[in-house]
Amino acid sequence: MDASTEMNLMIDVPEPFSFAQNLAYLLRSPNECLYQIRDGRVSRAITIKEHISIIEISAHGDSSLKVTIKGGTAPISPWLQSEVAKYVREWFDMDRELLPFYEMAREDRLLTQAVSSFYGLRVIGIPDLFEAVSWGILGQQISLGYAYTLKRRLVERFGKQVSVDREQYWLFPSAADIAGLTVEDLSGLRMTVKKCEYLIGAARQIAEGELTKDKLLNAGSLKAAEQMLVSIRGIGPWTANYVLMRCLRMPSAFPIDDVGLHNAIKHVTGSDRKPTKQEIRTLAAPWTNWEAYATFYLWRFLY
Template identity: 35%
Template sequence: MVDVWEDDYYLRVLPAGGDELVLLRVENRGTIDEPDVQISVQHGDEASASGAGVVQIVRMILGLDIDPEPIRVLGEAESKLRLTAMALRGMRPPRFPTLFEAFANVVPFQQVSLEAGLAITGRLVERFGRCVEVDGRSFHAFPTPGAVAESRLPTLRACGLSARKAESLRGIARSIASGELNGETIASMSTLDALRRLLELPGIGPWSAGLVLLRGLGRLDVFPSGDVGAERGLRSLLHLGPRAAFGRAVERFGDLRGYVYFYSLGSSLLAKGLIHPAPPAPRGRGSPAPRPRRSRAGA
């Protein structure tokens, strides 16, 4: 609902200062090996978008500044990952643009199925997120922490959250809105200290804290512990039996543990046909970081 993928485009509504919202369209007119990423404003003021730094925010969301080389390195170092590494060539780890969006994409998914978590998050977006209308279509921005901080618990529960999750998410929203919980402060901490800080929050356990660090702060040395789906996928990729020590298997990847997490997710998406394997790499070619170009609306 917030991140819209259609045809060869990525569409996303972002705040552009004050009450202004802009709808951006992202397109790669190049290839994996020679990216040509173009970002255009489809709705809203282009000057406001530029001043709010939305291009850099989009780069962060899509991981465009992350070096994809570790994907290749891991594939060469671990033979069991080689085929997956080839299929995911050029992949860059995505992340959420704000700390609150990360939490709001983690808390609803605690101990429920992926489908249930997506449905709850979708209802939160519909209830608390602003939207823009373009050509008869509605595009939603992700809710701000302030909007959720001011909500009533019954309203949050009507979105599908349990009482505990509703209290947890609203409490986190209030802490972020007040400045008590600050993304920049946490980003300046070591991974261990940041993990400890997040674990102090009501309703946040090791899995939630690890996922917020990985997807919200881009800590690619973190593999969220207790992620049943990711563990199942990685066990399959590495041919680990049910009694094999999973933690030890993950730890040997060191600072690349987060990449291994995305390997597991990518492998699952490939198996379901939701993404397609990358074409073979030309000899001697890598995947350079794409440089986006701005174009006018409708370009």
């Protein structure tokens, strides 16, 4: 991959925004395989319109991010610079006006400590729909640590490896990469047959254009988008809301059945038991239109 030309971009950050808090979230697993973090900089390979670019992101003072395009398969044109900036803004949810969430959260007994402890954190996104759906499927009913192990196996077996400046980067496999596989092809990942079937089935729907981000965004409502997702075998309400939260950026997406959310509420309240779903609904009543951010902030107490 050509690394002979580098280009630096400056992206203004919104308020509130903390690159340190977002980087701390990205550091949560030593088994992450899609980006590297060193000396306060995060680097990764990204795909934009079938072109691959290596980018490195770091803080530039308190008010901007420095994004270095370190190489790629396309010339660093104004179009590519614009697309890279758009990707970074989406990844860090930088176009979200968070002040209303903070105003609500400071008055909420579950969230007030969270917004103080993690001030400037954004819901880190998964811009690619197939990657988001895959992560939701892989993570079903297993620990977060093992989910990262399954992701690494999938990426290193079926993803693409690229290099620049003698550094190696991985790209998540595309839906087309997985759509033509069989359960036997995935057996080396050591996950359940059902998950293999779910992954291949979702890949086929995405590769064939039956499920797209645009269709979900144009569904008309969160509930309609959720129904589109749960109609796919292997995607239930938890996975659907996770995808709507992390990929479609719907702030009212609410994975209410999430075990991590239950444990976080138990942690914050000091209770000796997990809350019931009805108790969560009561506690979450003030979070209307901010359920995704409330969930993400509460997760940070544990993950």
